[in-house]
Amino acid sequence: MDYNHGVASELIKQNIARLLADLPEGVELVAAAKARSPQEVLEAVQAGIRIIGENYVKDAKEARELVGKRVKWHFIGTLQKHNVRKTALEIFDMIESVDSLEIASEIDKKCAQIGKVMPVLIEVNSGREPQKSGALPEDAEQLVREMSVLGNIKVMGLMTVGPLFGNPEDSRPYFAETRRIFERIKGLKLPNVEMNYLSMGMTSSYQIALEEGANIIRIGTRIFGERD
Ligand SMILES: *Cc1c(COP(=O)(O)O)cnc(C)c1O
Secondary structure, three states: OHHHHHHHHHHHHHHHHHHHHHOOOOOEEEEEOOOOOHHHHHHHHHOOOOEEEEOOHHHHHHHHHHHHHHOEEEEOOOOOHHHOOHHHHHHOOEEEEEOOHHHHHHHHHHHHHHOOOEEEEEEEOOOOOOOOOOEOHHHHHHHHHHHOOOOOEEEEEEEEOOOOOOOHHHHHHHHHHHHHHHHHHHHHOOOOEEEEEEEEOOOOOHHHHHHOOOOEEEEOHHHHOOOO
8 A cells, every 4th residue: 555655656756847848948748636635745745846726626625634735726617696705715726717798797796705806817728518518719808807806806718628539639729719709709808807828738639739829738647647
């Protein structure tokens, strides 16, 4: 057990060292921590990870108890109105997966109560997949406009997952379209909106995403290994 554990943490270290060495300047690496233990998250932080991405509030709370505030915490999971709670909003430094005005308004209202301005990204359903979350590409601009008047939210960019393919090259058009939407909205220079971040790319697709302009990549498997 201890032996296996040592091997695993050595792998996490090596994986992160390689990723960080290859990371272009100005790109942030988010360690996507779903299905990983707080201990594994801590090992990633000790190996140089500065941002943790969490899909579930409960996991984030557990990992944060061990790791603390020395890193940034991004929420990257599916948000429903009923689970936008103050205790969750208190622990996240950014929410990457806002996809409706209803959710945004709820975050805004609760953040007003705790005296916080929450940086958010708009999640775009770039593949227009019915089962996936995210605003439709054609609705993203309007959503940003509507969210820009909310005083306790700050729109800082876009995020997309995109359809998953065996061949990562097939992801390119979806990343490219999300980049076009990002640049267009950025060009509008809307008040209270700072289009700084484009979060795209996972283990299989991050190289393509970087070529298409991502400056946040979210990596799970290539850091921690295959999920059980
Ligand atoms: C799981 C997850 C990732 C990372 O996926 P890997 O393929 O393991 O790198 C990135 N983004 C989101 C939103 C995820 O849920």
